[in-house]
C-alpha cells in the first residue's frame with residue numbers, strides 16, 4: 285500500500301520525520317545527557333577499553349557507516365572508519381581484540397556483511413549490528429546492537445533507512461562519548477539537536493516543489509559530479525549513488541579537496557556539480573572549491589545553510605549541530621534523485637539490474 289503516493293520511494297522519503305522520531309523514542313536520558321540502547325550488550329567498563337571501531341556494510345549502508353565513523357570520532361574520540369564488507373572479508377584483515385566491529389545492514393541479510401560477521405566471530409571479535417529488520421540473520425549473529433526502527437522499506441533503493449541508520453549511529457556515538465570524554469554540556473547540545481531533526485526534515489520536505497523544478501533543470505546532464513568535505517563527503521557519495529541507481533545518469537563523488545588532484549579536468553558547462561556546503565568550520569574551504577569550479581564554467585547546485593553566491597542554484601537546509609548536519613543534507617538530494625528519475629521516466633521502485641536484498645556473493 286503506497287498510502288496515496290505514486291511510488292514506494294516517495295512514500296518512504298515522506299515518512300522520514302516519523303521514522304527518525306521512532307529511532308529516538310524511549311532512548312534519550314535527559315538526567316545524564318545520554319541515551320539508553322537496550323540491545324547493545326556492552327557494559328561501560330568494556331566500552332572504555334575499545335581502542336578502535338571498524339564499521340562494515342555495503343552500498344548505502346556503507347555510506348551510513350562512513351558518516352557513523354565520523355560521528356563516533358567526533359563525539360567519542362575513538363578512532364573509527366568504515367569499509368565495504370566484501371573488501372574487508374577478502375583482504376584477510378588483521379582482527380584486533382581491542383577493536384569493536386559494527387556491521388550495518390537494512391535487511392540484515394546481505395551475504396557479504398553476514399559472511400564478514402561470521403568470519404569475525406570465528407576469530408573471537410566482538411561484533412555489534414546496526415540493523416533495520418528485527419530478527420534478521422545479521423541481527424541474530426551479532427553480539428548486540430542498535431535497531432534502526434525505520435519500518436519496512438519496499439523501494440529497492442534505500443532512503444528512510446539510510447537516514448535512520450545515521451541517526452542510530454549518532455545515538456551510539458553519544459552513548460560511547462558520554463561513557464568516555466564527551467561533556468554533559470555537549471551531550472545536552474547533541475540531544476537538543478536530535479530532537480530538532482523530525483521538524484527540520486518536515487521543513488526540507490516542504491521544499492519539494494522547488495527541488496522538483498531544479499531536478500528538471502539538471503535532468504538532461506550526461507554525468508554529474510558530487511563534492512563534499514569531511515562530514516559532507518559521505519553525503520556526496522550517497523547522493524551520487526542514489527542518482528545513478530534510479531536515473532542511470534553517471535555520477536561521481538569526490539572529496540572537494542581532491543578536485544585539483546585530477547577531477548577538475550572534467551569540469552565544463554556540460555558537467556554540473558552538486559556541492560555539499562554546510563555552515564561549519566570548513567565553509568571558506570568549500571567556497572574556494574566552488575570558485576574553482578565556476579572559473580572553469582561549471583554549473584553548480586549547492587546544498588547549503590545559506591545562499592551560495594558562486595552557485596547557480598542553492599537548496600537551503602535548516603542548520604542543526606555541526607555533527608548532525610549530514611543527516612539533514614542528504615534528504616533534499618533523495619528528492620533531487622527522485623525527481624530527476626521521474627522526469628526521465630524511470631522505473632523508480634525497481635531500477636534495472638538491482639535487487640532489494642543481495643543474499644548472494
Ligand code: F6R
Nearest residue numbers: 343344345389390391394441442
Ligand atoms: C542503495 C541500496 C543498496 C543497499 C546495499 C546493502 O540504495 O539499497 O546499496 O544499501 O545492497 O543492503 P543492506 O543495507 O540491506 O545490507
